[in-house]
Amino acid sequence: MVLFLLSYIGGVLTILSPCILPVLPFVFAKADQPFRKTGLPILIGMALTFSLVSGLAVLGGSWASNANNWGRWVALILLTFFGLSLVFPQFFERFFEPFTRLGSRLTEGSSAKTQTFAKSLLIGAATGLLWAPCAGPILGLILTGAAAQGTPEKAVWFLFAYAFGAATSLAIALFAGGKFLATMKKSLKVERIIKMTLGIAVLLGVVAISFNWDRNVLTRISKVQTEEWENKLIDMFTPGSSSQNAMTSGQNNAHLEDPLAALTPSLSGATKWFNSSALSFDDLKGKVVLVDFWTYSCINCLRTLPYVKAWAEKYKDQGLVVIGVHTPEFAFEKDPTNVAKALQDLGITYPVAMDNDYAIWNTFENRYWPAHYFFDRNGKIRHHHFGEGGYDESEKVIQELLEENGKTVKDHMVQVQGQGVQASARFQDVQSPETYLGHARAQNFKLRPILKADREEKYQLLKNLELNEWTLGGSWLIDPEKATLMKAPGKLAFRFHARDLHLVLGPKDVGSSIRFRVTIDGKVPGARHGMDINENGEGVVNGNRLYQLIRQSDTEPIQDRTFEIEFLDPYVEAFAFTFG
Known part of the structure; x- marks a missing residue:
């Protein structure tokens, strides 16, 4: 019950996140019309589709991810026509007149109110296919917990609560915005300007999502720090820190009077x-x-x-x-x-x-x-x-x-x-978070072409990374948990700020060894090498574990640096970066 409530509140807070921006034009495109006929079905369609598709992605593996990719493009085409119809209404009325007549025959007997509701529901469903919220602590708790515990079916219900929370905050904004636009519509000239503006906004949203700006740019722009609020909410409802891999000191109970004393845990069930x-x-x-x-x-x-x-x-x-x-x-x-x-x-x-x-x-x-x-x-x-x-x-x-x-x-x-x-971390210098490479929890990635889930893709290693961005070069397959190099050579780069850099790696085939080379700011690491490489940056992946690749001196100032690793053999699996 607690996680349901947290999921709902996390969804409510998404209206303050930049990742909501690309879908706002679709939601507000009919804000000048009655909320119950248009705004409400748009939000219902958006919430249902988002939770359903996201849930299937967690449950269904590659087929669900590929289906979602096709669904996104269908939704983009649909919303492109919708945006153009707002900008050029007369042209689209003539162009679609045959389809309109056919639709009238098919829906003969149904009320205009029903048709309006259905159209709005369709727009909402398309919007739900495109919405990619920023991965804050609460959404991360939903996905990480489900993935780690092997119970992804639980995530579907929490995702629905999250989507319902987002729909709630959008409904309030939409209802208030609708009142304002309804007042403005009293002038026909103003009404025309409003529709054109909304149509252009819809088209800009389509362009932004088509070029993956919603995932690659908006997660990095300055924003209200909802993450801090989410962490406080998690601490309020659950004892301890707000992340599953707790880096710094967690919240302690009152000395020898533990609030968990009523628990009756068991050691049974070990495999x-x-x-x-x-x-x-x-x-x-x-x-x-x-x-x-x-x-x-x-x-x-x-x-x-x-x-x-x-x-x-x-x-x-x-x-x-x-x-x-x-x-x-x-x-x-x-x-x-x-x-x-x-x-x-x-x-x-x-x-x-x-x-x-x-x-x-x-x-x-x-x-x-x-x-x-x-x-x-x-x-x-x-x-x-x-x-x-x-x-x-x-x-x-x-x-x-x-x-x-x-x-x-x-x-x-x-x-x-x-x-x-x-060795103990230098927490005061750690400005890079734990970063997962599997698409279920990936963030801050900068990939060309865009991330292709569960299929082999040849990526171009990108330069000029910003802090905490990562990129791939070569033929990789990214599944929910990890990125696997399918053909050698292949590269992985990360712009980080910390004394130590670690990478969880393993060979796809048990017993095999995969050679690699590491550079830092384009040079061999020298004295900055970690325990799993030599001064020339050379190392071997020979088992599934955490590899320490960079260890800088405690006496040198820590600054932003670019880490790059080149794998000389195929079939390495890369799971996550961690720092210290």
């Missing part, structure tokens, strides 16, 4: 256990327990691991039990072989539950990676923390819970220095 037989909270009564939700390609999770491992080692003899719950974000993280290798590489020896079906995740009502839940000896949640940071506070909680259990503990904190990808 596999590592380093232990299956555990339950009944088995752990009398112990202090830390449950850590993580996934092995999540950079935020990796940066917390040195602390979790240190706590597990320091307090194991005093009765602390650490349990990792590995809940996958990407498909390759569901492979037990990959997880077993990650545990070995990361030196994790405490019990880890493989939560491929999100069974444990859902009993905790969790939404974040990483997430730490602290249980007392009676199995009650006493503290939680979402995201990175707050390590001293978390360790103090462990100490107090152990002391409640009659244990004597040293009050000094662990001293941890993470290495490589586990």
Whole structure:
């Protein structure tokens, strides 16, 4: 219910977003006519079509994406004729007279009111095919959660609530605008000017969407910061931070009085256990327990691991039990072989539950990676923390819970220095967000030709990227989760601002190796190379994991830089950029 409400409010806020601009001409083109006959059916058609098509894209895979592409072009043609009819009404009346007569015969017996409603509903349906809202935190929560948990059918209902919210705010604006235009229409001359203006606006909207300006430009122009409002709303309704991969310190509960204490979570439903037989909270009564939700390609999770491992080692003899719950974000993280290798590489020896079906995740009502839940000896949640940071506070909680259990503990904190990808981020310098390359969550892409979902396309690597834009060069196939290079060579570039740059990569074929070269601002990285490449920028993709490709010095000033990676062999899969 909470996510339904958040989805609706997120939709309401879209009227303040620049991504609504291309469809406004279609919605307001009949604002001078009665709202119930024209405006209302336009909004109904828009909301229904958007939620249906977006839902099918989540559920249906490539056939739905291709059908949506064809539907967009049909809608553009329809709305082009609609816009031209407003600008040149007399010409179109003569040109379409035969079709009008045929339509009159087909609809003989139906009222003019019914025909007007149907026409407006059709315009709304076409508009719904073209609407591409900016991906704010709430819409991201809908799509990311559904994709990650493997329950995309839930997203359809949330998308409808989102579309209904957008229709609500547009209805208010449309109703107010209609009153104004109705007053202006009292002059025939003014009425003609209004219709021509609306027609030109419709045609401009068609042009903008045809050239993909709604996706490539409007998401980057200055706008009211609805994202900040959405994040506050999410924090209001759900404890913790507002993003699934929580980078900085999440919201903490009042000290040892957790609002989640009423939860009765379970450890049952794991598809596999590592380093232990299956555990339950009944088995752990009398112990202090830390449950850590993580996934092995999540950079935020990796940066917390040195602390979790240190706590597990320091307090194991005093009765602390650490349990990792590995809940996958990407498909390759569901492979037990990959997880077993990650545990070995990361030196994790405490019990880890493989939560491929999100069974444990859902009993905790969790939404974040990483997430730490602290249980007392009676199995009650006493503290939680979402995201990175707050390590001293978390360790103090462990100490107090152990002391409640009659244990004597040293009050000094662990001293941890993470290495490589586990090194602490320089948050003050991170101005680039986690960026997904699969079309389900892609944003800030700059592609030529435009993004073609679920089919191989040869892209031209574009120059002069703005901050946080990315582009592709070569033959790539972009599916909902990732971009796959189909023919070598191929390139991927990103304009970023952070000390560290990571890229989640993997070979399409298990066991294969893919060579690559990295440059930064057109030069070999030299001393700025990450742990997975050498000074010349050379590296190999030999497994599904997060690769650290750029690591700048802590002493040098951080500035906007262009990262470029060239793959020399085909069939590499690129999932997401992360920064630190």
